[in-house]
Amino acid sequence: MDVSASQVEEVVRKILSEMASSSASSSSGCCEIPKTGKVAILQEPKKFVVKEYPIPALTDDDILVKVEGAGVCGTDVHEWKGDPFGLCPLVLGHEGTGTIIYLGKNIKCDTAGHPIKVGDKIVTSVISDDTCFICRNHPGQKNLCWNQGIYGLVPLDEKNPFRGWFSTHLLIRDKGSTYFVVNDLNLNQRMLLEVACVCVHAYLRGQATGLLNFNSKVVLQGCGPVGLMMCAVLRAAGINHVIAVDGNDQRLEMAKKLGAKTTINYREMTDKKDRVAKVLALTDGAGADFAYQCTGAPGAAADIYDFIRRGGGMCEMGFFVNNGEYQVNPHFAMCNKEINLVGSWAYSAEDYPVTMAFLRQCQEMNIPIEDLITHNFPLDKMNEAMEVNVARQGIKICYIAN
Numbered sequence: 001m002d003v004s005a006s007q008v009e010e011v012v013r014k015i016l017s018e019m020a021s022s023s024a025s026s027s028s029g030c031c032e033i034p035k036t037g038k039v040a041i042l043q044e045p046k047k048f049v050v051k052e053y054p055i056p057a058l059t060d061d062d063i064l065v066k067v068e069g070a071g072v073c074g075t076d077v078h079e080w081k082g083d084p085f086g087l088c089p090l091v092l093g094h095e096g097t098g099t100i101i102y103l104g105k106n107i108k109c110d111t112a113g114h115p116i117k118v119g120d121k122i123v124t125s126v127i128s129d130d131t132c133f134i135c136r137n138h139p140g141q142k143n144l145c146w147n148q149g150i151y152g153l154v155p156l157d158e159k160n161p162f163r164g165w166f167s168t169h170l171l172i173r174d175k176g177s178t179y180f181v182v183n184d185l186n187l188n189q190r191m192l193l194e195v196a197c198v199c200v201h202a203y204l205r206g207q208a209t210g211l212l213n214f215n216s217k218v219v220l221q222g223c224g225p226v227g228l229m230m231c232a233v234l235r236a237a238g239i240n241h242v243i244a245v246d247g248n249d250q251r252l253e254m255a256k257k258l259g260a261k262t263t264i265n266y267r268e269m270t271d272k273k274d275r276v277a278k279v280l281a282l283t284d285g286a287g288a289d290f291a292y293q294c295t296g297a298p299g300a301a302a303d304i305y306d307f308i309r310r311g312g313g314m315c316e317m318g319f320f321v322n323n324g325e326y327q328v329n330p331h332f333a334m335c336n337k338e339i340n341l342v343g344s345w346a347y348s349a350e351d352y353p354v355t356m357a358f359l360r361q362c363q364e365m366n367i368p369i370e371d372l373i374t375h376n377f378p379l380d381k382m383n384e385a386m387e388v389n390v391a392r393q394g395i396k397i398c399y400i401a402n
């Protein structure tokens with residue numbers, strides 16, 4: 001075969017240009033990739049074991065994150081207590097954040113379309129399949145995807161165990177992953193972003209009833225991390241008349257700091273009639289315009305209907321796991337009152353930018369949401385972190401990487 005000098009020159013030029021572009025991409029696309037990372041594996045209920053694994057070979061479509069920290073969610077604790085989803089062994093932690101240390105050259109933007117680069121702070125959101133009935137026909141309801149996934153709630157893959165935030169590194173590789181650059185938020189705000197997103201989504205569900213306005217009186221039942229964050233969301237949204245109900249004074253104090261106007265401690269007011277009378281007294285004898293049910297206790301959930309006025313509404317957001325059933329009389333609780341009842345399930349990626357705006361708003365309005373974080377634990381103390389959570393000491397427990 002005859003090869004002309006010009007053809008040789010063209011091949012050489014092509015090779016040189018490829019070499020130049022690959023060295024450019026490696027210098028801009030990564031920095032100090034470690035050979036191994038550590039992962040807290042939930043080996044069996046109540047047993048986290050920290051193991052070291054090699055970091056998988058990285059591709060042009062991967063993002064490797066050095067984990068800074070992650071909130072401990074009620075779902076993590078339920079998994080730790082008894083593996084109700086049957087996923088063990090697995091890597092938990094879905095409220096995490098960290099710094100990008102490797103960015104595949106095919107990735108140019110985050111899910112919101114913002115440019116992304118090595119060194120950016122990042123959070124992950126849901127992983128949708130984009131093919132189920134909901135994703136195809138109702139893309140605005142992707143939080144209800146039939147095959148919804150999330151980093152931190154997937155069975156262990158020994159070849160790539162870096163799929164949960166209770167680890168030193170997270171590898172964003174799953175198809176359908178969503179992630180956001182959050183450089184302007186501090187570590188605490190970033191660790192609270194996911195739980196805030198649950199509440200922002202629930203706020204939007206409530207708002208859809210038309211019952212949330214500047215003059216709305218709202219009962220908020222259950223002041224765990226979700227209920228307290230919900231308080232802050234209502235406050236930031238201009239709803240100043242919130243009645244918080246819980247059995248723990250420390251949490252009720254926090255509810256006040258985050259915007260609740262009045263509180264009811266059901267341990268001090270044990271008769272339900274008295275609690276209803278108090279809510280009526282605080283709402284011109286009518287009952288609340290709207291209620292957020294944030295406990296996972298069926299008995300409490302059944303009580304809430306008596307706090308709501310005729311024509312009022314309620315958002316159920318307390319049962320992210322199956323905690324059993326309750327009985328209500330549908331005549332009095334719903335039909336005769338013409339109640340506007342909505343459920344709220346997690347969030348979709350679209351709720352993230354709104355939630356980031358909420359976090360900035362809290363900062364501007366001095367709503368002290370970062371005070372929700374009461375405990376931090378390192379990776380090798382995750383069993384203790386769960387025990388503190390189960391014992392209901394503190395409010396929001398977090399994992400902080402070294």
Ligand SMILES: [Zn+2]
Nearest residue numbers: 130132135145
């Ligand atoms: Zn789907």
